[in-house]
Amino acid sequence: MTSSLGLLFEAINQTQSEQDMRSQIVPKIGEYFAATRSGIFFFDSLEDLLRKRFPSLDRKLEKILKFGLSVEHNPVVRYLVERHAPVHEALVSSPKAWAILCPRPDHWHVMIGPIVHRGQLVGAVACTREKSSPAFDTQNLLDLSAISLHLSVWVATLRSQSASISAATPQYQPCRSDRLTPRELQIAELVALGRTNLEIGKELWITENSVKQALKRMFRKLEVSSRAEMVAMTLGAMQTGVKEQSLN
Helix, strand or coil, X not given: CHHXXXXXXXXHHHCCCHHHHHHHHHHHHHHHCXXXXXXXXXXXXXXXXXXXXXXXXXXXXXXXXXXXXXXXXXHXXXXXXXXXCCEEHHHHCCHHHHHHHCCCHHHCEEEEEEEEECCEEXXXXXXXXXXXXXXXXXXXXXXXXXXXXXXXXXXXXXXXXXXXXXXXXXXXXXXXXXXXXXXXXXXXXXXXXXXXXXXXXXXXXXXXXXXXXXXXXXXXXXXXXXXXXXXXHHHHHHHHXXXXXXXX
């Protein structure tokens, strides 16, 4: 499982566009989780999502979908929006309540993870399973958390590159990673692998609180506000350094 997850991270990193992400990465995610259905959605609002996903909705069906995907009525969506963390239906709803809210047989089990950029929920990665399939478990949530992190890093990197090109300004972000100490760079690499603060502390033989304080310092040094932005900046700088060395 670990090796296939690593290959999935690598595939995400090599993807060039949102369209490629949907066509190339979504099937891999679905296969990894043995999902009946899977998808990656990028959106600015719920209305945006509905228009992109269902362009020819009639008004009645649109109202039904908006009800089912609303923060007020759907506990899975509410958890995702409020916490920016992966969730499956069993964490926030009883089987009976979920069957009423989402009666589709291919959505009996649902798991969804956030795609975050600059502190905002800009998308989601989701998987569903049929009633006859096993429910999503804690390990599935941990794996989806790591995938969500890599997708968020990918979005941050792609949008940062687009903004730099549009503004026609020199790349300055990689230079900021020079402000990090070797230990801080180690922490950044472990964050990129989807490790929690507790896991990072155990691997580096420091306390969980020390990891938290280090991340706060790193955010200030890099002038970022999320783990995804931090990883995008540090990994981008590392890759740039490797390319420059290979040219010399």
